[in-house]
Amino acid sequence: MFDFVVVGGGATGYGLALRLAADADAAAQVALIEAGPLWSRRRPRPAWRWPTVAQPGLNGRAVALVAGKGLGGAAAWGGAAEPPPAPGTLTVLTDALAVRVLLQGRRATGVEFHRAGLVQQLQASRAIVLCAGALPSPLLLMRSGIGPHAELVAGNVATRHDLPGVGQGLQVPVHVAVPLRRAALALHRPAASVHLALEQPASRGRLRLEGKDPYQPPRLDPDLLSERDDLEALLHQARLALEGLGAQGLRAARPWAGPLSDLALERLLRERAEPGPGVAGGCRQGDGPLAVVDAQLAVQGIAGLYVADASVLTQLPADGQAVAALVGPLAQRLLSG
Numbered sequence: 001m002f003d004f005v006v007v008g009g010g011a012t013g014y015g016l017a018l019r020l021a022a023d024a025d026a027a028a029q030v031a032l033i034e035a036g037p038l039w040s041r042r043r044p045r046p047a048w049r050w051p052t053v054a055q056p057g058l059n060g061r062a063v064a065l066v067a068g069k070g071l072g073g074a075a076a077w078g079g080a081a082e083p084p085p086a087p088g089t090l091t092v093l094t095d096a097l098a099v100r101v102l103l104q105g106r107r108a109t110g111v112e113f114h115r116a117g118l119v120q121q122l123q124a125s126r127a128i129v130l131c132a133g134a135l136p137s138p139l140l141l142m143r144s145g146i147g148p149h150a151e152l153v154a155g156n157v158a159t160r161h162d163l164p165g166v167g168q169g170l171q172v173p174v175h176v177a178v179p180l181r182r183a184a185l186a187l188h189r190p191a192a193s194v195h196l197a198l199e200q201p202a203s204r205g206r207l208r209l210e211g212k213d214p215y216q217p218p219r220l221d222p223d224l225l226s227e228r229d230d231l232e233a234l235l236h237q238a239r240l241a242l243e244g245l246g247a248q249g250l251r252a253a254r255p256w257a258g259p260l261s262d263l264a265l266e267r268l269l270r271e272r273a274e275p276g277p278g279v280a281g282g283c284r285q286g287d288g289p290l291a292v293v294d295a296q297l298a299v300q301g302i303a304g305l306y307v308a309d310a311s312v313l314t315q316l317p318a319d320g321q322a323v324a325a326l327v328g329p330l331a332q333r334l335l336s337g
Helices: 011-022 073-077 136-143 149-154 182-188 228-247 262-272 320-324 327-336
Strands: 002-007 030-033 047-051 064-068 090-093 096-104 107-115 118-130 168-170 174-179 193-198 205-208 219-221 305-307
Touching: 002 011, 002 107, 011 030, 011 090, 011 320, 011 327, 030 118, 096 118, 096 136, 118 136, 118 327, 174 228, 174 262, 193 228, 228 262
Parallel strands: 002 030, 002 118, 030 090, 118 305
Antiparallel strands: 047 064, 096 107, 107 118, 168 205, 174 193, 205 219
């Protein structure tokens, strides 16, 4: 039996687990469950790859959202310092896929996970914190029976708590690369392309459960460029970028070269746009019918269950700084509770 179980060993989850385990006064026993491997300088950085459904805003193309996994998060796997060692009161389980949160009535009591081909469970006497990320955390809630009732039924999962906002309100940035002509590159040696970025899109998407199989990806629909304002913002950026290249004596490569009508440029943007790094939403924090966690990051209607990752953010950027701000106050609440 542990005091706390943290799901997700990225920068936020690992940092939270360290804080909980290092508090000498609390003397808390903490378990950390991470789907990825231990940090290593020699291994390539592993990643989740989440395919989307066809996106009308991208001329019907399906794309994929990518997120890193592994102990320590993106900073550790990106070549930064090795994650700090765990104290003796922190049990770290890597290569362990969390399957569902265990419930007794309306209280979270543990986590079921798969590791080395075995189904295992950990019990938590005080709290469970999901730090798995903007896509895994809402998916884990739904596989636990916490989410929109109709979608749980469709996914063949028994409803334990009807929470309509789970999986709703995903916000994904959009990037477009405009390549430059090779002749221009040889003369001026600038960057190989100009990048357009929509970091605060108005478009919002959702994910839905496809079934209770933990290895089945969700039905992911970020609904990219569905809002006209998003496309207008990219059109404005593209016009400025193309004009700026001309002023520097540079030219974009085909099919960006030459005069382009608004319709042609719009079509090109839809054909070339890709999701950028970072996702917000899915377990939004706040009030209202679609809120999933309250101001203290507690899942509404379920005692002992918290979410502390980019899924609670209502707006990008879902960077480490924005999410790390959640860890300190939550650790204090959990240790004093």
